[in-house]
């Protein structure tokens with residue numbers, strides 16, 4: 078639980094005021110208030126098809142670490158759920174805290190998770206490049222998966238082993254044969270969905286968020302390796318640990334969060 082004292086300190090950016098964004102009335106992340114979410118029986122099951130061979134590289138962009146895929150073909154697609162079009166995976170990344178007490182961007186009835194996975198897809202039916210789609214209100218679809226600390230995630234270990242090779246900002250290494258599907262929970266039929274934004278600059282309001290109800294488990298040690306990454310590049314004198322790379326929660330502004338389950 079995030080008690081007020083812990084949150085009021087500078088160590089815990091959780092309760093800073095919402096970062097003002099001109100005209101921002103669909104900003105992310107948000108707190109998902111379960112009893113206020115509305116069941117939508119029209120919501121379909123999610124359909125994901127991922128090809129591990131299209132995994133290309135892993136790199137530290139100074140906010141998080143990204144695993145990037147070849148999105149020039151329809152090899153990695155997301156369909157169904159709340160989506161009318163076919164979306165292509167371009168990358169996935171995580172957000173985490175300095176301790177296991179917080180780190181996720183979304184919360185469920187104010188419950189914080191130690192980390193959150195984002196699988197970022199763009200609308201390939203309507204746009205020809207990710208960079209175009211990111212500016213359009215139906216351009217992106219991001220799947221959010223909460224992480225809890227528990228048993229070791231075998232599929233994640235290959236990624237964890239690569240992190241020490243990209244400790245500094247702007248470092249990149251080749252990373253192949255990784256199935257992002259192994260990071261999805263067993264049940265992908267139960268999710269919440271709402272219209273929101275990127276949670277890092279430029280904060281564009283182009284994201285259909287699909288937040289999984291079921292979390293995945295990773296071990297304490299696996300998460301500790303995330304925290305060994307650095308925000309700073311190799312040249313900078315003062316090295317800063319890459320932790321608490323989550324945005325503060327944003328006002329709902331009258332939006333409805335729909336659920337695919339009761």
Ligand SMILES: NS(=O)(=O)c1ccc(C(=O)NCC(F)(F)F)cc1
Pocket residue numbers: 195197211219274275276277278279
């Ligand atoms: N944390 S998030 O909302 O899933 C998220 C996903 C993607 C990006 C991203 O590609 N920013 C670079 C861009 F597109 F040029 F702006 C930022 C945040």
Ligand SMILES: [Zn+2]
Pocket residue numbers: 170171172195276
């Ligand atoms: Zn993210």
